[in-house]
Amino acid sequence: MASASMVLGGLATHASRTMMLAELSLLLEAVPAGSSSNDYARAVTDDNVLLKAASSTRKKTLRHLRELYALDERDVTFGILRKLWEYDPPSRPLLALLMAITRDGLLRTTVPVIVEAPFGDAVDAGRLSEAVGAAFSTRLTSDVRAKVGRNTASSWTQSGHLKGRAKKVRVRAGVSAGAVVFALILGHLHGVRGLPLYDTVWSRSLDASGNEIDALAFAASQRGWMEYRRMGEVAEFGFSKLLPRRDEYRG
Template structure:
């Protein structure tokens, strides 16, 4: 991992070594242009197919073998398989030793209805142009008309004079599809803003993302990640209580002080010494 990586808290026996780290660059800072949505969407269908085909305990090589060698994604050419796998890896990492993907994989099978938002949170963490469109889109009320041109405008506010007109328009179309896949947009030819539901697994993942960025306590309830779920701070707190009851996180609140932990999601990945 990169030098900026930091070890996740946890204990190990003398026979084991912690190999898990979180690299700060796993969550892009959003100030540098780029991301899969410049040429693709968040590919929720492909991600779902891949995770359905590969065991939750599999290593990184198993994902590549399923996508490229076994053609689980159903691409017509070998190059198409490689390209789609590259997009998925760019967005979701697909490496069990990376916290962002391992936590997504831990939560994926817990609530199938929440998978679009779970994938969307991961994409938001990894894709700068997708995140740039979020700042305008998430402010829109349910029912507001949303065009690809409007999303291009939102992206251009974050990255002015970065893309030519054709590329910017393509990003607008790709992000329109991506936001439809996450449930934030509805409609086929005419799209409008739709509200999504914050659920225990998505709140757990949203709070984890905030924690990995250094946020603590009540601040975790009011972040880009919780706003992605259309959750007010109070709503996020209520759903976090349900997530705690299900063991996705640990929540302690006393005297106005809130502590949120992620013992399972941030468990160290250990390997036994030979």
């Protein structure tokens, strides 16, 4: 069993691409669950399910998708994403965002800009590039920071947090139970337990209040996607249906 995708800063795909929701969606539609890592690769490079004309473009796209999503169901987080992708289609944009946040430090650096912006506020690529520059000022040139700003703005638009082309405005993303489960599991895999799971970087990216997250977590438990117990300010969550057996523990 491959380890979970707990990169947290090891990759920086947004220096060259967005979170590529359209490509991920096409790929997961073409490749059935339970497929091998090689099956995902062949679908991109040989079968050209993403409709990229040049072989070099197919290989580059595959590399970036692997950076963000692993594309290997032995990887704990991609395996969970793949299941939730089928269980709860409305959650797909947020599922992709949550995994991309985990694996790309550049995108994760922009989370505070987005979640702290009031709905209706203008959020342009410049604000996002400033956040990236503050965190990576000695490692990125001004041109790269500007490109990261544009790419992260596009990703936040794909996830439903921003709306518009030339002028992007903060809007509320549509959250559903599958995205809540994934956010809680990602926090769980990072060692967070109980109600603090409602306040991780992943949960804050859901555009939902603690009460809304709690209600959706309960709804997910009713569907059998997770275990939920709560008495007042004490909560216990389990993920035995989604986590591999060696990771079946409660928090």
